[in-house]
Amino acid sequence: xxxxxxxxxxxxxxxxxxxxxxxxxxxxxxxxxxxxxxxxxxxxxxxxxxxxxxxxxxxxxxxxxxxxxxxxxxxxxxxxxxxxxxxxxxxxxxxxxxxxxxxxxxxxxxxxxxxxxxxxxxxxxxxxxxxxxxxxxxxxxxxxxxxx
Numbered sequence: 001x002x003x004x005x006x007x008x009x010x011x012x013x014x015x016x017x018x019x020x021x022x023x024x025x026x027x028x029x030x031x032x033x034x035x036x037x038x039x040x041x042x043x044x045x046x047x048x049x050x051x052x053x054x055x056x057x058x059x060x061x062x063x064x065x066x067x068x069x070x071x072x073x074x075x076x077x078x079x080x081x082x083x084x085x086x087x088x089x090x091x092x093x094x095x096x097x098x099x100x101x102x103x104x105x106x107x108x109x110x111x112x113x114x115x116x117x118x119x120x121x122x123x124x125x126x127x128x129x130x131x132x133x134x135x136x137x138x139x140x141x142x143x144x145x146x147x148x
Contacts, residue, residue, distance in 0.1 A: 066102065
């Protein structure tokens with residue numbers, strides 16, 4: 001164990017000691033029951049770990065800024081490609097301490113959306129909108145002689 005782990009363990013032991021001193025045996029037993037009931041919800045360790053992974057994903061999704069590793073995972077590309085995008089100024093980066101690179105999730109989403117490939121249904125919808133707009137303009141266009 002390193003010094004940090006020992007300090008953390010001592011801190012937890014002191015917290016437990018304080019809890020035991022300030023609570024009755026009944027309160028302690030109730031806390032154990034609460035933990036057991038929580039763990040029973042999952043049935044197995046694998047289910048609990050799966051639940052924790054989902055919680056991590058939710059927390060990850062809520063992050064506004066992502067580091068290079070997270071950006072690579074988010075875009076499903078290599079870290080080298082992310083660095084290339086930043087060097088070519090394709091992505092706006094933030095360097096609060098001059099070294100670590102952070103990128104806004106919204107900037108990544110805009111970058112992803114820069115070259116859409118529309119479905120046939122979307123192309124048809126856009127064509128209908130354009131045709132309707134052109135039809136409206138031709139109806140409102142004055143004819144020679146000043147009458148519509």
